[in-house]
Amino acid sequence: MSGQALWFISRATGVVSIVLITLVVCLGMVTAGRRRPHGESATVVMGLHRWLSLGMLVFLGTHIVTAISDGYVSIGWLSVLVPFTSGYETLLVGLGTLGVDLLVVLLVTSYLRHRIPEHRWRLIHWLSYAMWLVALGHGFFMGTSDQPVLRVVSVACAVVGGLMVSWRVIASHSDGERRREIDAQEWT
Amino acid sequence: MPDSSEGVRIAVDRVLCTGHGVCAQTLPGAIVLDEWGYPVIRSEAVDPEAAALAVKLCPARALYRR
Numbered sequence: 306m307s308g309q310a311l312w313f314i315s316r317a318t319g320v321v322s323i324v325l326i327t328l329v330v331c332l333g334m335v336t337a338g339r340r341r342p343h344g345e346s347a348t349v350v351m352g353l354h355r356w357l358s359l360g361m362l363v364f365l366g367t368h369i370v371t372a373i374s375d376g377y378v379s380i381g382w383l384s385v386l387v388p389f390t391s392g393y394e395t396l397l398v399g400l401g402t403l404g405v406d407l408l409v410v411l412l413v414t415s416y417l418r419h420r421i422p423e424h425r426w427r428l429i430h431w432l433s434y435a436m437w438l439v440a441l442g443h444g445f446f447m448g449t450s451d452q453p454v455l456r457v458v459s460v461a462c463a464v465v466g467g468l469m470v471s472w473r474v475i476a477s478h479s480d481g482e483r484r485r486e487i488d489a490q491e492w493t
Numbered sequence: 494m495p496d497s498s499e500g501v502r503i504a505v506d507r508v509l510c511t512g513h514g515v516c517a518q519t520l521p522g523a524i525v526l527d528e529w530g531y532p533v534i535r536s537e538a539v540d541p542e543a544a545a546l547a548v549k550l551c552p553a554r555a556l557y558r559r
Contacts, residue, residue: 336513336552348518351550423509423554 315371318364320458323444325361327462329354330437333430334473358412369405397447400439407436437466500538501558503547509555516556519547532556 332354336347373380379392386406389399414421414429421429445459503523505516512530523539524532524547539547548556 345518347513347552348515348550351513351515351552355550418554 309377311371311375312377315368315375316452316455318368318371319444320455322361322365322368323440323462324458325357325364326437326440327466329358329361330433330466331469332357333433334469338473338476358415365405365408369401394447397443400447401443404436404440404443407432407439411436434470441466501541501544502537503534503539503544504537504557504559505532505534506555506557509553511553511555513552515550515552516547519543519550 332350335350336354369385373382373385378394380398381390381392384391384398384402386402386409388402388406389395391398391402410429411433414426418426441459441463445456445463503520510531512526512532514526514530514532516532517524517526520539520543523536524534527533544558548558
């Protein structure tokens with residue numbers, strides 16, 4: 306009974322985690338893509354991005370600890386950080402582990418951002434897209450594979466994130482457009 | 494400078510700044526935005542707590558205390 310409860314908690318917190326990760330990645334893209342601020346939104350987006358990324362750790366931590374301590378399937382504590390060492394679903398648990406490794410890199414470099422050159426921090430921070438993708442794969446193919454309702458959550462996260470990526474690619478050149486406008490105008 | 498004793502002084506690194514406008518929102522009055530969305534510092538001495546938050550939240554790491 307308690308084992309079953311742990312398993313359900315693990316799956317539930319996993320679903321919440323992927324939703325929060327998607328949200329944090331989207332907020333990051335809004336910040337990275339925006340050039341012309343409107344009202345208070347830039348501050349709210351930035352604050353949410355920072356604090357949700359930490360708040361999400363509570364759910365992700367619970368997801369990992371309950372999945373391992375449950376004992377119904379064999380996932381060792383080593384699999385928290387070393388990918389593809391799990392006896393159960395080696396590949397798919399490994400994807401989750403890879404996501405955790407990337408997340409650790411992202412968290413540590415952002416925490417020490419003041420000590421890292423800006424361009425290097427930015428380069429490392431692009432790993433968040435990879436982290437989001439492996440987490441999504443882990444959730445879609447494993448955690449929610451036999452649950453249509455939960456699978457909808459995975460798909461929704463993928464769709465929302467995908468739309469945001471397209472927006473990020475299209476909208477991030479507003480400065481360039483403005484520069485071309487200025488360049489084209491008559492100089493007196 | 495008569496008002497420097499009341500608060501900390503802030504400045505913007507013009508090279509790093511990408512014009513998100515977060516500093517103008519966290520330090521209203523002290524920082525306003527030009528028509529391009531880049532900050533113009535109106536008063537250098539600001540409340541230390543508000544300044545710390547604004548420095549922390551700057552997405553480009555361009556705002557700093559000096």
